[in-house]
Amino acid sequence: xxxxxxxxxxxxxxxxxxxxxxxxxxxxxxxxxxxxxxxxxxxxxxxxxxxxxxxxxxxxxxxxxxxxxxxxxxxxxxxxxxxxxxxxxxxxxxxxxxxxxxxxxxxxxxxxxxxxxxxxxxxxxxxxxxxxxxxxxxxxxxxxxxxxxxxxxxxxxxxxxxxxxxxxxxxxxxxxxxxxxxxxxxxxxxxxxxxxxxxxxxxxxxxxxxxxxxxxxxxxxxxxxxxxxxxxxxxxxxxxxxxxxxxxxxxxxxxxxxxxxxxxxxxxxxxxxxxxxxxxxxxxxxxxxxxxxxxxxxxxxxxxxxxxxxxxxxxxxxxxxxxxxxxxxxxxxxxxxxxxxxxxxxxxxxxxxxxxxxxxxxxxxxxxxxxxxxxxxxxxxxxxxxxxxxxxxxxxxxxxxxxxxxxxxxxxxxxxxxxxxxxxxxxxxxxxxxxxxxxxxxxxxxxxxxxxxxxxxxxxxxxxxxxxxxxxxxxxxxxxxxxxxxxxxxxxxxxxxxxxxxxxxxxxxxxxxxxxxxxxxxx
Numbered sequence: 089x090x091x092x093x094x095x096x097x098x099x100x101x102x103x104x105x106x107x108x109x110x111x112x113x114x115x116x117x118x119x120x121x122x123x124x125x126x127x128x129x130x131x132x133x134x135x136x137x138x139x140x141x142x143x144x145x146x147x148x149x150x151x152x153x154x155x156x157x158x159x160x161x162x163x164x165x166x167x168x169x170x171x172x173x174x175x176x177x178x179x180x181x182x183x184x185x186x187x188x189x190x191x192x193x194x195x196x197x198x199x200x201x202x203x204x205x206x207x208x209x210x211x212x213x214x215x216x217x218x219x220x221x222x223x224x225x226x227x228x229x230x231x232x233x234x235x236x237x238x239x240x241x242x243x244x245x246x247x248x249x250x251x252x253x254x255x256x257x258x259x260x261x262x263x264x265x266x267x268x269x270x271x272x273x274x275x276x277x278x279x280x281x282x283x284x285x286x287x288x289x290x291x292x293x294x295x296x297x298x299x300x301x302x303x304x305x306x307x308x309x310x311x312x313x314x315x316x317x318x319x320x321x322x323x324x325x326x327x328x329x330x331x332x333x334x335x336x337x338x339x340x341x342x343x344x345x346x347x348x349x350x351x352x353x354x355x356x357x358x359x360x361x362x363x364x365x366x367x368x369x370x371x372x373x374x375x376x377x378x379x380x381x382x383x384x385x386x387x388x389x390x391x392x393x394x395x396x397x398x399x400x401x402x403x404x405x406x407x408x409x410x411x412x413x414x415x416x417x418x419x420x421x422x423x424x425x426x427x428x429x430x431x432x433x434x435x436x437x438x439x440x441x442x443x444x445x446x447x448x449x450x451x452x453x454x455x456x457x458x459x460x461x462x463x464x465x466x467x468x469x470x471x472x473x474x475x476x477x478x479x480x481x482x483x484x485x486x487x488x489x490x491x492x493x494x495x496x497x498x499x500x501x502x503x504x505x506x507x508x509x510x511x512x513x514x515x516x517x518x519x520x521x522x523x524x525x526x527x528x529x530x531x532x533x534x535x536x537x538x539x540x541x542x543x544x545x546x547x548x549x550x551x552x553x554x555x556x557x558x559x560x561x562x563x564x565x566x567x568x569x570x571x572x573x574x575x576x577x578x579x580x581x582x583x584x585x586x587x588x589x590x591x592x593x594x595x596x597x598x599x600x601x602x603x604x605x606x607x608x609x610x611x
Contacts, residue, residue: 111125126317134229136161137158138226140157142219144231144233144328147235150211153368154231158202159201167201169202171197172198174194174196175223176191177220177221179191185218185230190208200364203365204221213238214391219233232326232328239391241393243558248488249261250488251518251519251521254314256520258575260577261553263320263580265553268555273330274396275331275333276439276487276489277338278334278335278518282301282302282338282339283341301340313366325368332367339355340355344405360382385398385423392433392434395435396439411466416471421467421471425471431480435558439486441489442487444468445496445542446502448540450538460489475510476510483498484556484588486556491524492529492546497511497594498510514556533606534607544610546606548607552580564586565588566585567582568580
């Protein structure tokens with residue numbers, strides 16, 4: 089059977105002159121017609137008013153954040169709901185919700201898009217729970233979550249996902265994540281794409297066959313609702329607790345969070361609000377203080393085994409390529425250094441939305457993309473130098489954004505091959521967002537390898553996610569790939585596996601998968 093991704097469906101409709109009626113966010117569509125258009129692209133929704141599903145996030149030893157959003161008409165600019173709606177929530181020790189351990193009532197207000205963020209406390213550490221919501225006489229689907237453990241932990245498994253352009257394919261990768269035996273999920277950004285052009289070229293003021301780009305809170309709400317119309321994404325949220333960071337497309341391509349005229353500031357505030365409304369994110373100040381700047385960076389521990397440091401590389405950055413430029417901002421950089429100084433004896437994982445490692449386009453040549461850490465050289469040197477001087481070991485950085493898989497050694501000075509290896513960076517494939525062509529990858533894989541001696545592996549022809557298995561002795565990264573992003577039920581397989589041994593910086597590929605396809609691997 090010939091399969092088409094959503095981009096192909098849009099193009100086919102364009103050839104028939106029906107594009108304006110096909111793209112669900114096109115201007116002028118009624119909510120009912122928008123829903124029909126979304127369904128034509130493979131979307132469906134949970135029963136109203138819980139159409140967008142349920143989710144949990146930011147698990148701690150005694151608590152977890154529960155989320156839902158009431159949206160009876162998911163693609164409507166405004167919901168036909170009372171200003172405030174009471175929502176009951178239940179947490180239980182069994183899937184049937186009979187052994188209830190916590191329950192309560194909260195309110196969903198129009199101010200925050202009728203979203204619900206419930207921080208449930210008083211739970212047992214390292215325990216699986218099930219939960220559901222009830223409102224307007226209806227009950228949501230049942231979600232599953234887990235609290236973080238305390239004390240000695242022998243193993244943890246988690247998945248990392250990033251870059252999921254709706255128009256580029258179906259979320260078979262999230263279907264795989266929902267079925268993985270993992271403790272939590274880390275999303276590394278580009279959860280949505282704000283632009284209004286199938287080709288992926290940001291066009292802030294272009295209105296074409298995919299409708300306008302997102303600018304207002306209503307625009308971004310509808311964009312998030314469209315993405316959650318993929319059943320597999322809702323399943324992945326309902327199956328595991330998530331930690332979240334963001335990259336640029338949650339707002340606009342390649343933006344700097346600290347600079348811009350008034351229209352951009354308003355747009356950023358709208359995007360941040362909609363992101364918060366649609367994510368299982370626990371903000372430090374609570375819902376009342378979450379807008380317009382949700383606090384992303386945080387440290388969470390999974391017992392004595394793993395310390396997870398979530399970074400925000402958008403909100404506080406300056407422009408690129410400045411002598412004193414910052415990607416972290418002064419406060420977050422000071423916080424990160426303190427985190428390094430207080431590092432426990434465990435694995436240290438940084439959730440990092442854009443590539444940390446240096447990436448030159450040719451030996452001795454310019455950097456390929458300075459929107460990533462390559463555009464903030466002094467700060468990268470400062471931060472990695474601080475890691476090295478602190479003596480912190482067992483650093484693993486998990487990264488998104490590139491739409492391809494990389495494995496890199498991390499060095500304080502990437503231009504000095506004798507500089508010590510102080511960690512490993514794993515950059516994961518994208519869920520759906522289009523990668524470079526197979527010809528580009530075949531040509532440039534060896535070029536990047538020659539130009540970057542710390543680069544150990546590159547594979548750019550596939551889509552998927554990573555699963556990390558961590559024990560006191562070893563950190564293992566399994567690159568999980570889908571057979572075809574055009575198939576919502578595509579099978580998932582392991583392309584290759586890399587390992588990092590505790591107390592020994594640097595990674596190595598598992599002999600069992602070393603003959604897997606790749607465009608570059610360092611022998």
